[in-house]
Amino acid sequence: MATDPQAPPREFDFPVSSPFAEGLGQSFLDEVPEVEEVDIGEGADPVAEFRRTLGMFPTGVTIITTQAEGQVHGMTANAFMSVSLRPPLVLISVDRRAKMNSLLHEGSRYGISVLGDEQEALSDHFAGRVLDDPPEARFLLVRETPLVDGAVAHIVARVVRSYWGGDHSLFLGQVEFARSRPGAPLLFHGGRYEHVLADAPVFGALAPERLERLLASGEERSYADGERIVAAGELGEELYVVLEGAVRVERGGALLASFAQGDLFGEVAVLDGRPRSADVVADGETRCLSVSRDAIREAIAAEPQVAWELLGVLAGRLRDA
Numbered sequence: 001m002a003t004d005p006q007a008p009p010r011e012f013d014f015p016v017s018s019p020f021a022e023g024l025g026q027s028f029l030d031e032v033p034e035v036e037e038v039d040i041g042e043g044a045d046p047v048a049e050f051r052r053t054l055g056m057f058p059t060g061v062t063i064i065t066t067q068a069e070g071q072v073h074g075m076t077a078n079a080f081m082s083v084s085l086r087p088p089l090v091l092i093s094v095d096r097r098a099k100m101n102s103l104l105h106e107g108s109r110y111g112i113s114v115l116g117d118e119q120e121a122l123s124d125h126f127a128g129r130v131l132d133d134p135p136e137a138r139f140l141l142v143r144e145t146p147l148v149d150g151a152v153a154h155i156v157a158r159v160v161r162s163y164w165g166g167d168h169s170l171f172l173g174q175v176e177f178a179r180s181r182p183g184a185p186l187l188f189h190g191g192r193y194e195h196v197l198a199d200a201p202v203f204g205a206l207a208p209e210r211l212e213r214l215l216a217s218g219e220e221r222s223y224a225d226g227e228r229i230v231a232a233g234e235l236g237e238e239l240y241v242v243l244e245g246a247v248r249v250e251r252g253g254a255l256l257a258s259f260a261q262g263d264l265f266g267e268v269a270v271l272d273g274r275p276r277s278a279d280v281v282a283d284g285e286t287r288c289l290s291v292s293r294d295a296i297r298e299a300i301a302a303e304p305q306v307a308w309e310l311l312g313v314l315a316g317r318l319r320d321a
């Protein structure tokens with residue numbers, strides 16, 4: 001029997017009986033576009049060119065997981081997006097040739113584990129790449145759904161709808177579980193992994209005796225639990241050292257990082273005096289040393305070698321970027 005190349009594949013030919021499907025179904029599978037030539041430029045291979053263009057959109061990296069007949073299956077995917085907050089919905093796009101595609105259907109659950117910066121090997125492994133020293137994947141089970149241990153975010157979603165997406169299938173999932181932890185995510189851009197530039201120390205990289213002289217004119221201050229030490233948008237007029245206790249760095253209520261006794265913070269903002277990008281809040285009773293920008297400038301003027309060392313530190317950061 002001849003098959004229409006534009007007809008949606010049979011596996012999507014099922015009714016959807018979910019409250020979330022209400023109002024969503026009208027365009028289901030009935031608006032498959034005509035195949036058209038894509039104006040892709042002068043590249044020799046149009047598919048590769050299209051792929052390269054799409055790859056300019058930077059993403060994180062996830063492992064999609066599911067459990068079928070007691071077996072855990074995982075697959076690397078960057079085609080993950082948030083869709084809706086109310087109701088909570090997410091979407092994944094899975095190659096129709098992937099084993100994962102045959103395991104997901106209406107009512108089944110999938111897990112999304114957003115990989116951390118240090119989980120590149122897991123990404124390669126779950127993409128089916130052969131590694132000399134494959135990492136050991138450990139799974140947590142939430143709502144009968146496996147999630148990859150150590151990820152920066154975990155989501156469990158139940159498939160409420162699937163859509164034909166050409167050579168991929170789109171699985172709309174109603175979120176049932178979501179958790180995250182502070183930490184840098186692994187990135188993917190231009191067909192390769194990228195990394196968020198870590199908050200490498202600046203002043204903290206100076207020789208201890210130099211740093212001590214630089215901080216000598218600092219003032220000690222005490223903060224109550226939850227008290228704001230610096231506010232986002234405030235000019236970077238001071239450098240801080242945690243003397244006792246701990247602080248949390250927050251943006252829009254989300255925890256970005258935390259610093260403990262002996263750590264410096266506000267190191268970059270104090271260099272150029274520009275507005276700070278996040279709030280810093282005391283985590284319990286906390287004591288900090290605060291050193292003004294002017295005092296730092298004077299200390300550097302008295303010991304110019306410090307400026308040279310700082311330039312070296314900044315050059316290292318640029319190189320890492």
Ligand code: FAD
Pocket residue numbers: 061072073074075076077078079080093094095096097098099100101123124125126127128129137188
């Ligand atoms: P397989 O190829 O059979 O399995 C994938 C790998 O995971 C195998 O090595 C397998 O041994 C291992 N594995 C599976 N389950 C377990 C387990 N329980 N314990 C230990 N190991 C296990 N494809 C898409 O369709 N959509 C995307 O968005 C997408 N994004 C990608 C992003 C990146 C950065 C990369 C590198 C690849 C991406 N891919 C994507 C490609 C996709 O990851 C591969 O094609 C993958 O091999 C498809 O998986 P599969 O379900 O066919 O399973």
